[in-house]
Amino acid sequence: MKVLSYDPGLCVGCYVCQDVCSETWHKVTDAEKSSIRIHQDDDGQLYAVYCVQCGECIAVCPTEALYRNKQGIVRIKAKLCVGCLSCVGFCPYGAMYYHRDLVEPFKCTACGVCVKECPADALAIVDVEEPRAPGLQV
């Protein structure tokens, strides 16, 4: 399946990915509406949080609003979603997001917009058999 890959060794922490993601999907520049978030740990090391399409949320969803499409991407059918946010609490990577302006949760769909805009080439869309935790998917 195609998933987003993030190389912390290349990331410069410019946060362009967050901006383009929220602009693309929510028409606003707001990191809290981005499906990829860049953070710094206590040692100053950058890391990213985004969906790796593992699909653990699908079984948790009580309304079958979450499903895996033909490309292997986990998507949300807004019409079926009752906004219970079970998937937000149960995502093993904290990569299903909630925002106060929105009733339904949102997540990375591996659309690749951030990959195109990343000035450090830290992001890529790659094909993997089994996704790992967010980070380099090799």
Next chain:
Amino acid sequence: MTQKTTRRVLAEFTYTPASVERGYTGQTLYVNLSDNSITAKPVSEEMKEKFTGGRGFGLWLLWQGVRDSTQWNDPENEIVISTGPCGGITQYPGAGKSLVVSISPLTNVVIDSNVGGHFGPLLKFAGWDALEIQGKAEQEVIVVIDGPAGKITIEEASNVPVDTHRIGHWLIEDMAETEEDRYYMSVVSAGSGAEHTRMGCLNFSLYDRKRKAPRFKQAGRGGIGTVFRDKHIKALVVKSEPVRGDSNHPADPERVSQAGIRLHKEIHDHDDQQCKMRKTGTTYLVQIMSDYDLLPVHNFRYGSHPKAAQIAREVWEQRFTQGLPDGCWYGCTLACAHAVDNYTVRTGPYKGETVIVDGPEYETIAGVGSNCGIFDPEAILEINFYCDTYGIDTISFGTGTAFIMECYEAGILDKEKTGGLELTFGNADAAIELLHQMGRGEGFGRIAGQGIRRMKAYFVEHYGADPDFLNDIGMEAKGLEYSEYVSKESLAQQGGYGLTNKGPQHDEAWLIFMDQVSNLLPTFEDKAEALHYFPMFRTWFGLCGFCKLPWNDIQPPDNDQTDEPAKIPAHVQNYVDLFSGVTGREVTSDDLIAMSERVYNLQRVFNIRLGHGLRDHDDIPYRSMGPVTKEEYDSRVERYDRQLRKLMGLNPAEMTTEEKVAALRRYREEQYERLKDAVYERRGWTRNAVPKVETLQKLGIDYPDVVAVVKKHL
């Protein structure tokens, strides 16, 4: 598409569904089946402030609907169903509960019974904070509340099945045009057993999208299903617009959502190490109760059994279909509403059918299992299925059957009296046949279905049984059968069962571990405080639409380091956030208790108004306080002998077992009376269990008709 049935409409009411604002629609629906009238009643700000919702709304509507002399089967008795302001939020686990109140055929006082399933929230989303049904239909009816169509109908339903799994499936097939219609539709039904017994339950459906079938949760306690059938109702149906995350229109959605996400994460991270509710539901309790000598065995004589493992969690983990989101309302990630799929019915009218069995839950396993000496999971499933579809409460059936079995083994009953049923402990086939007799309204099942209190009187009158012995071993109080915990060694839990409004149901207070295991309640004052706080706190869930389980069947990992771990302070704060976030009324944790006190005191006054509710109404059978028989004494002889020495200064070595039983009894009964005094004082009641006028004034429920009831007893 299946052929739709044409039903004869007896009455129709059209309306524009009120939108939900901050958890309320601002109106309740009144349906009278005697004259087929249907009206809307406004919900005042005072009603919201004083009685909150759920059980509070139910009691307040019932209070105004009945007379002092109303009996359970009088037309003016009502069934009121209400969720509460937080009912229907999807973000926090356990937020879809309904509370049902009525005058009970078992107790002749008010019963409240809480239940999952989708009916309460969908009723609200169809425009109604509560449904109040009064009157008695001349013929069999169903009541349909169709929110999207803005129409309510009372429809003739003679040629319609009555048992729940049949009518539930049939109505959904018949009334849903599309698959999506099924999602936002719920049915309330009882069954044939409910009409032949006094222990009828109500089944509330939810449509299980994964199984593509309706599931049923039970408002089990107190015989409301019997009232339902007495009113000739076969079903209630509600349809609503699609549920969305903001359908309840909270004042502060983010505050609600953040509390929900916190608990979802907690459950995700810790449930597997704590109660494993997601995999096995409440069945985890079976082995724990047996290990702590608290599992009812052979009519509560004993608290453990070596065969408990045969009906414990591991068995049900294999039988429950795993990996499904088994919440009884959207967003409940604690997901305890498990089911056994593809169960083939072995006996009775549905023999050979393949069905879904909802549960069993702990209470059912302990009640129809260990308490009856039945340690066969297949028999428990069979009884669970038939109790549900016949509309019979598994707790009253289990505790009642255990009583019958002890009477049988004591020689009070025999095959002649039971019509051939050899109702000895462990005889599952006889128990199942007894259940079928209740379904058919035949034979000894008709007598058994009257409940323990009436069986006692019947056995004394017709079989010459010793009334003292029956009163000692008949595990009922106020007329309601005990739920399934052995309270003998916990004075606080004896109060938790006895000093209740509706009867011995543990949803008011479960204090056994605090008291008996952890010894956190050493004094009468400590016990009284616990018997004030916990019943009030637990009452609050039923005012708002919440389930109790996500409060303490999952705990934050640092909970033990808090000042009061038994209260789960972090979760109390969640409830403060949820109530404030939904209603916009900023509250504190103390305010939650005050909300409950109003409703709880109204319910006590209600019992008094109906001719009960005084001190002696809180008496309990001695079996729940200590050993009735020599065998019971001997089963815990070291513990009891030690207590005689330590607490009473007696020398058990010089006493016969009969003398020891009698001495211990004097002590324990005196302790229970002292507990009553302490608890009544803490609750602001007189020594005769009557709420004082100043208590009613302090709570702001000193309405003239309420005060008039208590003044007669002051």
